[in-house]
Structures are given as C-alpha cells and as structure tokens.
Amino acid sequence: MAQKPSIPKGTRDFGPDEMIKRTYIFDTIKSVFRTYGFLPLETPAMENLSTLLGKYGDEGDKLLFKILNSGDFLSGVAPETLQDADANRNALSVKMCEKGLRYDLTVPFARYVVQHQNEISFPFRRYQIQPVWRADRPQKGRYREFFQCDVDIIGSRSLLNEVELIEIVAAVFKKLGIRIALKMNNRKILYGIAETIGHADKMTDITVAIDKLEKIGIEAVNEELLSKGISEQAVAALQPILSLNGTNREKLRQLRAVIGGSETGIAGIDEMETIFGYVEALGTELDIELDLSLARGLNYYTGAIFEVKAKDFAIGSICGGGRYDDLTGIFGMPGMSGVGISFGADRIYDVMCGLCLYPEEAGVTTRVLFLNFGETEQPAALRAMKQLRAAGIPCEMYPDAAKMKKQMEYANRRAIPLVVIIGSDELAAGNATVKNMATGEQQAVPLAELAARLQ
C-alpha cells in the first residue's frame, strides 16, 4: 500500500520557511493596499468554463485546467463523439467538463463586478490575492500554480487612479526594500505612432520591433519593420521616435511634434503629462521612465501601461498593469473603465531571497522553548508558558521529557532564540534559567517576572 509520495509537476509545497517569507511579502502588500482604501475580494478556484473560455486567446484556452464533471461525466456526450474521440477531443473535453480552474484574477474580477453590480459602490477599489493555475510547461521560475496579487479601481476614468497605483508601487517596494524602476507607456501613444506612419493596423509589430532597439540596434529594427510589410516611407517617419531622448517631459514634447496629427496619440500624450504632473506635485520618490517600447501582452489595455523592474537583481518584470476601458463588456456590462496592477509574488520572493532583504524578525516563529524535565517540573513550565502566551510571546515546551541534548538540538534546528530551563533547582528557588542560544549566556529570572522580562 505504501507509495512514494510526490506532487504534480509545476506545483509546490510551501514549508514553514517559505511560508513565513511569503506571508511577510503578502502582509506588506496587503497593508499598503488597505492604507489606500482597497477592499479585499476572493473568488472561487473553480469558474464555469464558459466564463473562462475565449478570454485568453487560443493559447490560453489550451492552458486552462478543466475539471471533470462529477458523477456521470459522459451523460452529455453523444455516442458519435466517443466513436471518434480523438478527432473530437476539444468538443469531448467541453462536454465532460463544465468547470475550470481560475487562470488569472482579472476575468473572475470582471465576472464578479457584473454579477454583483447592484451591490457594489463604484468606483470599486478591490484587491485580490489568490493562486491561479495554468497548464504551462513547467520550467525554472514558471509554475502551474502560482499566486497573483491584483489591485484595481473600476468605474472611474480619472487619472488620479493611475497616480494612486504609482504611489502603491512606490510604497510596496519601499517597504520591502527593493529598489525599482517603473516603466510606463500608453496604448493611445502606441496607436498614435502606428497611425501617424500610416500603419494603424500594425501597432503590435511596430511595438515589438521598437522593443528590440537596445538589443539589436536601429538598423536591425528597421529591417524587421520592413520585413513585417511596413513601407520604407513609414519606417523613415518612425526614425525621430526611435531616437527620442531626455526627460519624460522632453520625450512627450518631441513626441507631440511627431504624432500631433493623431487625435488618439495626442490624448495619450495628454494623459501621460497629467499623470507625470501629479506624480511630481506629490514628490513621489520613484524612477519613472516613459518607455515607448513597452507594450505588455494583454489586449484589453487601452491607456496607460506599467511595468516594474528590480534594479539590483536580474529577473523579468515583478509588477505590471494598465488601464482598460471595457473589461466587463464581454459579460454584458459595457463602459466600465478601470485600471489595475498585479504584483508578481513569486518573482518578488526570488528578488527578496537573492538580495537577503527579509528582516531578521520575519524568520522568528517560536521565541522561547521550555525544556521538559518530566511530570514534577512540567506544571510550573506550563503555567509560565500560559503567561508568556497571554503576553503574545510565541513559546512551546518540548512535549517529551527527552534527553537535554535532544531538546537543545530541537531548539537549534528550529532556530528558537531563547531556551527556558525550569528544573528542580530552579523550582526550589522560584526561578527560571533563561539561555540565549546565540551567545550561550544564561540568566536566572524569578518565575513571576518571566513574561515581563521576555517581552
């Protein structure tokens, strides 16, 4: 009956060490979200497949984990479908599975907003921290179960919301001790560029090419643009944009001269000037760079977009998001504009570990181990522990009266900083001996004062 136990590939156990660090990250993020007045939301792990399918592109549909209907999962399957099951695989899977696991937090959020629109006070500021599941090929740093921390404001077009998110980014990473650069762009500007050079339909190709500028140089970028069917004239018109420089304000000014013929482009430039204006007025300590090569993959963004990189650690973006104008339209509720960002908890964890940024106290769980000397001495220790716990000091007693060496080893392995000894000598004197495990120093403390002294 014995099995060698394992977990599905791409999933992880979070043991105590990891949990304590992850909890530190999540608690820090949540405390900032709350200070900014955001409200918590959690949605079910399982959504109806009809809610999820078609929202993440064909590739996303393939990466959804589907849940087999319970009971007679074949009841809706026609005999013909089964006869040629391989050819009908997609149809078969949808017949056998009505539910799928959450793929991100954005679609469930949109679904929630539409479903509960009459109970929600708009603008609705919500945060949501939950795992999501994707049937991606597992590899280093890519998991099939991972956490997203999303924060969104929906139901307001005000650019103050973008400013709030910028402030949240600054506050979270300052609290965590991670030095970051925030890159911003605007989908309207990207459209304006494409429109200006006469290729409004090729916004994505143009952005992808611009994105490679630093890596492959301007000549290679131009070649790539031509190979995508963009005319020589258009490529020539793009050159001033590729060589923009200076401060964000200066870049916007140069840009206005180039794409001023595009109404959408101008709107995007205005938006960014307003946002940067607020940020300056607030004195936000944050490197913000207008980066025209920033596009972000998700098609629903319509305005400002954000991406955060750690300055001192090489890893992809650790936070990102943007403005969307019609997230809830697909569920029958048009015109709800919103803006949101998502913190990448797993990458932030890696950065924190790589740079040793966890405060020492984040690792301490049990602060005091009471040694166990057997039945006679136990009651005094149990009573003392009760006082410590009432004072909020995490403590425990080794449950068995094992050899002293074994008990001390347990304290060491668990990295418990203090050991309290209440043996027969101590009992007679009404004392406890407190041993500092780091220094080896020992001190006698009257039992009645123990909680106060250890606090």
Add this chain to the structure above:
Amino acid sequence: MAQKPSIPKGTRDFGPDEMIKRTYIFDTIKSVFRTYGFLPLETPAMENLSTLLGKYGDEGDKLLFKILNSGDFLSGVAPETLQDADANRNALSVKMCEKGLRYDLTVPFARYVVQHQNEISFPFRRYQIQPVWRADRPQKGRYREFFQCDVDIIGSRSLLNEVELIEIVAAVFKKLGIRIALKMNNRKILYGIAETIGHADKMTDITVAIDKLEKIGIEAVNEELLSKGISEQAVAALQPILSLNGTNREKLRQLRAVIGGSETGIAGIDEMETIFGYVEALGTELDIELDLSLARGLNYYTGAIFEVKAKDFAIGSICGGGRYDDLTGIFGMPGMSGVGISFGADRIYDVMCGLCLYPEEAGVTTRVLFLNFGETEQPAALRAMKQLRAAGIPCEMYPDAAKMKKQMEYANRRAIPLVVIIGSDELAAGNATVKNMATGEQQAVPLAELAARLQ
C-alpha cells in the same frame, strides 16, 4: 458575446464585507496558533490522484474533483475502454485524470511529512489554512469549496500535546467571543467498552447507538443494539455505562470499575485522567465534558477525540479532531503518532454573524474619504493623504470631481466614518474641514496637523 455570468453551484464569492469578517476569524486563529509555536504550511490545490484515492473511503473517492490531463487526455486510454465508455467510466476517468483537487488538509499533510521527513524537525507543529473541494450535493451550509484550519503536532506521543490543543481551543474561542463546550472521548475507551461486552468488532454500532441515548431514550437504544446482533447479555453489561454520571473524574472512576478487564480501555481511561489532570492544574477556563457517545467519523483516530459546540447558537460542531497513531503509514512511514484539530471556519463565521460578535473596528476599511473638488484643490488633498497613509490611516479620495451629493453618498454606502473637505475656503485658510459622518459634526483642522489629529 454577452453572457449572464454565474459561478459553479456550491462555490462562493467572498465580497469585501465577508472577506473582512473571514479575515478577522482567520487572523485571530492564526495569532493563537503562532503564540503556541505552530508553523505555517501550504500544499498545492492539486495532488496526484494516487495520493488522494482510497484515503477517504469509497464515498470520498466519488467526491473527489478530478482534473482532466492537459493536452492529449486520451493518450493513455485504450480503444476498448472508449468503445464501452459508460461501463468503464471509473477506469476512463482515472486514465484521463492524473490529478485531483485537495479533499482535506490531513492527507496532504501526511504526504508532506513523508516527502520532507529529512528536513522536518520533529515533533512538527504545523498549521494549515486552505480551501478544500468536495463534489458533495450543495445545500444550505454545505459547499463544494470551503476552508479548513488545521493544527497538528506530529512525531510525539506526549499527552501534553492534547493539552496544548485544548488550550488553543479555549484561547481561540475566548478571543472570538464564542462561548463553547468541549466534548471529549477516547477511542481506546470505546474499544474497551466493546471488548468488555464481548463485541470488540462492533465498536461503531455500539457508539452510534449510545449516541442516540438523549434523543430516543434507553429502551430504544437497547432495541437498536439487539437489532445490530449484539447479545442480550452484552446489552445488559452495557447498562451501567449508559447511566454514568457525575464529574469527568467520577465518570472515569465508574468506567474503570466496569471495563477494568480491557487493557486498551484502561489505557484510554489513564490517558483521559492525565489530560484532565493537566487541564485542572493549568486552570483552563473551559467546560470540558467526557462524552462517551462521541465517536467522530474518521477511522484514523486512535486515542483522545475532541468536538466543540457553540453554547449560544444552534449549529453542528465548530471544531474537532483527535489523536492518530498511523497517519503516514499509508505513504510508507509507520509509527508517527500525532494529534490535531480542525476549526470549521464557515460555521464559525455563521456563529459570529448570528451572535453579532464582530468587533466594530473589524468592519472599518477606509477611515477617511477626501472629497474631490477638482484640479486646483486636489494637490493639497493628495499631499494630506500621503501623510495620513504614512501614519497608517487608510484613506482615499473620490477619484472624480463629481457632485458633492454623489461623493457623500459614496462615503455613506462604504460606511466611511470621516470625510475631509479641502475646498477653496479651506485652502485659503490652510485648513481642512473634518466631518464625522455618524454625528454630522464638522471641525476645522490645520492641514499640517491633520494626520496627527486623525490618528
């Protein structure tokens, strides 16, 4: 394209109100767990089906949510199986699904302990708070996704662990403000009773019958026992046990006289006397009742068992657990004794709501709403908010310069207790007007003092 959105039956969205209350419960429970030196653990939502199948009985196997293999889920399915798919449904489902959703936290915990036995410092004190999924028929108070809060000590036979759990139960419910009664029993005593009356094989039938004593009376209980094939002689021998009374100590004494011939039974009585002895010595303020009709369903319990009921609210047990001697044996690691309890978060939530036990401050999210008077006044408000947030005061600004009435309505609907007005008059005077939404009272506060005054 528009769909009417919904969620799978038996699942729930937790909106801000529910989340705040649930977080209050979870945080309270976690803070107690930590004070007792327990360490956090989280395991993946998906486990290999081989880990889950056969651990919860035939009924449990049917209630597992299975996840369709991604990609070619038919690749392992023989053509014969598909030809008679209906008859081969179970075999087919196991071929198509390698993974299932977590059904409880106990089996994943056992799996984790075995898999990580070389990294764990035993005795291992862990808590785990995560959702579990069961394909039960949804009904009032029974969900397909619900949370368990488990706390276990594994790798020690010491009865001090049972005492710790009793103290944790007392501390958690005291903090939550729920008056409870803790019922305890011991599987060894139940076995001892069955053995004494000559029906060691019918422990469950006997316990089930005893359980009905209060409801149906002694005559009906006796009839049920006879109908289960228990001899008249045995039923007669059981009568003194059915009429035990007095304190726990007195009950144990009477019981010792009756089942003294059973070695296992005596061991159970000794255990309970030791446990009650510690609890008395510690002066734990808790109603603990030795209840011989308490059996608890799970087959793996081997010693003390616990069950908690709320005194002032009619609902099933809100917490329960027990001692198990061989949880990890099924994964090839025998002889690991442990003891654990599980808090029923959903029922505790219902009790707290029913008795209005949430502290008022648990419901407050944003404490201050800054009204939005437009571009001229915004910067002063934004700077003031920055100071409030640095001081940890949750605040937000209405993002649009909407009509005053609309903004005030938002504050009301969100139950935000304070509104800050920085209009042109206030700007000129360097003040803010602070309005208490409950009393309607207004006060002018110098902008520089706002954070300090609102703290």
